[in-house]
Amino acid sequence: xxxxxxxxxxxxxxxxxxxxxxxxxxxxxxxxxxxxxxxxxxxxxxxxxxxxxxxxxxxxxxxxxxxxxxxxxxxxxxxxxxxxxxxxxxxxxxxxxxxxxxxxxxxxxxxxxxxxxxxxxxxxxxxxxxxxxxxxxxxxxxxxxxxxxxxxxxxxxxxxxxxxxxxxxxxxxxxxxxxxxxxxxxxxxx
Amino acid sequence: xxxxxxxxxxxxxxxxxxxxxxxxxxxxxxxxxxxxxxxxxxxxxxxxxxxxxxxxxxxxxxxxxxxxxxxxxxxxxxxxxxxxxxxxxxxxxxxxxxxxxxxxxxxxxxxxxxxxxxxxxxxxxxxxxxxxxxxxxxxxxxxxxxxxxxxxxxxxxxxxxxxxxxxxxxxxxxxxxxxxxxxxxxxxxxxxxxx
Numbered sequence: 189x190x191x192x193x194x195x196x197x198x199x200x201x202x203x204x205x206x207x208x209x210x211x212x213x214x215x216x217x218x219x220x221x222x223x224x225x226x227x228x229x230x231x232x233x234x235x236x237x238x239x240x241x242x243x244x245x246x247x248x249x250x251x252x253x254x255x256x257x258x259x260x261x262x263x264x265x266x267x268x269x270x271x272x273x274x275x276x277x278x279x280x281x282x283x284x285x286x287x288x289x290x291x292x293x294x295x296x297x298x299x300x301x302x303x304x305x306x307x308x309x310x311x312x313x314x315x316x317x318x319x320x321x322x323x324x325x326x327x328x329x330x331x332x333x334x335x336x337x338x339x340x341x342x343x344x345x346x347x348x349x350x351x352x353x354x355x356x357x358x359x360x361x362x363x364x365x366x367x368x369x370x371x372x373x374x375x376x377x378x
Numbered sequence: 379x380x381x382x383x384x385x386x387x388x389x390x391x392x393x394x395x396x397x398x399x400x401x402x403x404x405x406x407x408x409x410x411x412x413x414x415x416x417x418x419x420x421x422x423x424x425x426x427x428x429x430x431x432x433x434x435x436x437x438x439x440x441x442x443x444x445x446x447x448x449x450x451x452x453x454x455x456x457x458x459x460x461x462x463x464x465x466x467x468x469x470x471x472x473x474x475x476x477x478x479x480x481x482x483x484x485x486x487x488x489x490x491x492x493x494x495x496x497x498x499x500x501x502x503x504x505x506x507x508x509x510x511x512x513x514x515x516x517x518x519x520x521x522x523x524x525x526x527x528x529x530x531x532x533x534x535x536x537x538x539x540x541x542x543x544x545x546x547x548x549x550x551x552x553x554x555x556x557x558x559x560x561x562x563x564x565x566x567x568x569x570x571x572x573x
Contacts, residue, residue, distance in 0.1 A: 322504065323469040330503045339503025348472040351511075353501040 192216035194271040198238045205237075206230050219274040227277055228287045231262070235292055240264040240273060243289060246299035248307045252333035256280040258309055262289065279309060288314040306331040323348045407544065414458070414484070415537045416446035421457035421481060423474060425464030428491035428523040432463045435526035445533050454478075459486035459536065460513070463523075465493035466506045478513045486540070488532050489515045492522040 189197070199211050199218045209230060210221045222230050234240045245263040262275040277286055288311040289296035300311045301320040308329030311317060318324065325344045328335055336352075343349040424432055436442045436450065451457040454477045466474055478487070489509050492498035495518045497507035509515060516539060519532040 321469070323472060326468075328503075335503070337502055348468060350468045350503065351507065353497065353503065353505070353507055355501045 191269070191271055194266070194269055195273060198234070198240070198266075198271060199273060201238055202230060202234055205233055217272065217274065219276055221276045221278070224277055224279060224283070224286045227275075228289075228292070231264075231275070231289060231292050234264060234273070234275075239266045239268070240271075242267045243293035243295050243299070244272075246289070246296060246303055248303045248309055250307065250331070250333045256283075258284070258307065260286050260303065260309060264293075284308070285310040285312050287312050290314055305329070308332060323350075326350065408541075411541050411543055415540050417449075417458075418445075418447040418486075418533070418536070419449045419451045419456060419458045420447055421452070421454050421460045421477065422450050423460055423462045423464075423477070425466060425470060426493065428463035428494065431523045431526055432461060432490065432529060435529040440526040440530065442530065442533065445530065445537070447533055454480040455482060457481050457485075459488060459516075461488050461490060462494045462509050462513075462515075463490040465498065465500060466509055467504050468506055469504075471506045471509075471512050474509065475512045486516045486536055487513050488517045488519065488536060490519045490529060490532065491524055492520065495520065498522060 195216070195218050196213070199220060202220060203209050203211050206222070206226055206229070208223060208226060212219045212221070220230075242265045243262060244265050245261075247261045247263075249259045249261065251257055251259070256278040258279040258281065260277045260279060262277070264273050264275065265271065279286055286309065288300060290300070290311075291313065297314070297316065298320060300314055301316070301318060303309050304311060304314075304317055305319040305321050306329060319326065322328075322330065325347050327342060328340060330339065338353045338355040339350060341350065341352050422429065422432055434440055436448060442448050458481075460474075460478060460481065462474065478485075487509075489495045493500060493505070494509050495515075497505050499522075501507075506512070517532045517536045519528050521528050524532075
């Protein structure tokens with residue numbers, strides 16, 4: 189059995205156990221779409237019955253203007269064989285909560301904290317849901333599509349501050365020419 | 379370099395070759411600054427690739443100990459100056475400021491590399507756009523990252539700056555004549571001239 193056959197067999201096994209789960213194949217890689225309500229059961233089944241003993245990555249996508257707005261993506265692996273599955277969980281903006289995977293895989297702890305910090309998705313049942321990248325007390329979630337890349341001004345007196353970066357409207361652009369670097373770069377220091 | 383040192387000696391120190399045992403006359407200010415200058419203990423605030431260059435500068439090939447700054451102090455209370463090498467995020471900025479506040483005066487700061495000076499290429503929500511927004515910077519070193527020679531040049535520039543500083547003890551020694559001081563008996567008799 190080669191890798192894509194292993195992945196196919198595992199996905200079929202999960203789909204047979206949970207009929208609500210839909211499966212999609214693209215170039216040998218399989219994506220399962222699992223609703224947040226049955227996510228914990230399905231993931232535990234994938235770990236215990238299908239041998240996916242490692243959670244490699246938790247990421248999320250912001251489909252701004254669509255409903256559901258967010259999706260959380262989990263990449264799980266069988267460490268012995270190297271077979272991967274991608275699990276996609278849609279999350280509506282109103283709900284904005286998925287169950288934490290920490291009880292299933294302990295490696296989910298920091299990965300979910302990162303998604304909570306940068307995308308603002310809550311993980312119900314997480315043992316330690318604090319910010320991990322931005323400072324504690326920062327009010328925004330910077331990887332959302334409606335957040336400007338230059339950031340926003342915010343200050344918490346006595347703790348920390350954040351200022352809008354001087355990007356001149358467009359980050360990482362410069363005008364070639366004979367002027368000095370200070371004039372060429374559109375964003376002078378604020 | 380050699381001529382610079384000679385110039386400095388002529389400006390600040392005066393030798394009396396005729397005196398028995400060889401005396402050097404100088405001002406308190408020049409002597410204290412000179413002692414400061416060659417025993418600078420850095421607090422290396424290394425957060426990214428500039429810190430790798432700093433490691434190179436402090437190892438044997440570039441050998442920062444030639445300039446008296448080889449004693450890295452990771453305890454801020456023992457450090458004389460802060461070498462900020464690398465990108466400072468807003469999360470780190472609070473800690474940099476806290477460490478700076480823990481360092482005893484007199485203290486200096488060198489911002490090393492583009493990120494520490496201006497935020498560098500990171501024009502984004504998370505990166506402090508120059509450490510001079512949170513601590514007073516004495517010397518800026520350009521480069522991304524700067525070569526070890528540039529770090530040494532920055533240190534030498536800071537030493538020149540220290541040499542030109544008025545020391546707060548200067549006035550103290552002018553006003554208090556040793557022979558009239560209250561604690562004159564604690565000073566060994568040999569170094570007090572009797573009129």
